[in-house]
Amino acid sequence: MTGAPVSLFIQCLVDSMFPEVGEAMVRVFDRLAVPLAYPEGQTCCGQPAYNSGYRREAAAAARHFIEVFAEAETIVCPSGSCVHMVRHHYPELFPGDPVMAERARAIGARTFEFSEYLVDVLRVTDVMAEYPGTVTYHDSCHLSRGLGIARQPRMLLENVRGLELIEMANSDTCCGFGGTFSINYPEISVAMVDEKITNILATGADAVVGCDISCLMNIGGRLSRRGEKVKVLHLAQVLAGVEGESK
DSSP states (O other), rough: OOSSSSEEOOOHHOOOHOHHHHHHHHHHHHTTOOOOOOOOOOOOOHHHHHHOHHHHHHHHHHHHHHTTTTSSSSSEEEEEEHIIIIIIIGGGTTTHHHHHHHHHHHHHTTEEEEEHIIIIIIIOOOOOOOOEEEEEEEOOOHHHHHHOHHHHHHHHHHSSSEEEEEOOTTTOOOSSOOOOOOHHSSHHHHHHHHHHHHHHHHTTTTTEEEHHHHHHHHHHHHHHTTOOEEEEEEEEHHHHOTSOOOO
């Protein structure tokens, strides 16, 4: 595939703590011959500030994002929550500035979550990946409810050689992370993630896969503290695996 490069927007958590997810996404795009660009001035999308009520600070982050990606024809991010922020909340941050509000709407229209871009834009459901094992899938809240993305990751997983997808009960129930929610209400958060883990374990799957590393970090942390052996993988990591390469 050729054309204008896809500009990668790498979520803060991926950039700082899980760079292997970004690397996996690049490997998938390279396999599909999709040209890539990485605007180095990118920073946080502003969602933490927005969710905490700091609208002025969130608007500053949004303005910076819009400037950094101003020339990008297509922006792809491995995070449903960040894409939801850009697509649905950026226009709200400039109520007295119609020019910036329109720029926010325009950039939201060309910003896509990874699985959404593969399936809905490139029309690709088979990325020639291989993963020998059983997995279950967690629907993150912003991705499934906010963006309406649920079938796309499953379509991609179903075409991975050697992979068996086992659906868990209540796959779209919140894992309890919610950013600062898990800090402000730790007891409720732990109860929620324990319920999620019960559903994961009931599938007997070797790994749980998702499209938001924040959810996966929360689930993985609790699995580790409980001594469970289930692996936690971002969708990009599964799709990056091919026969003869390390997973």
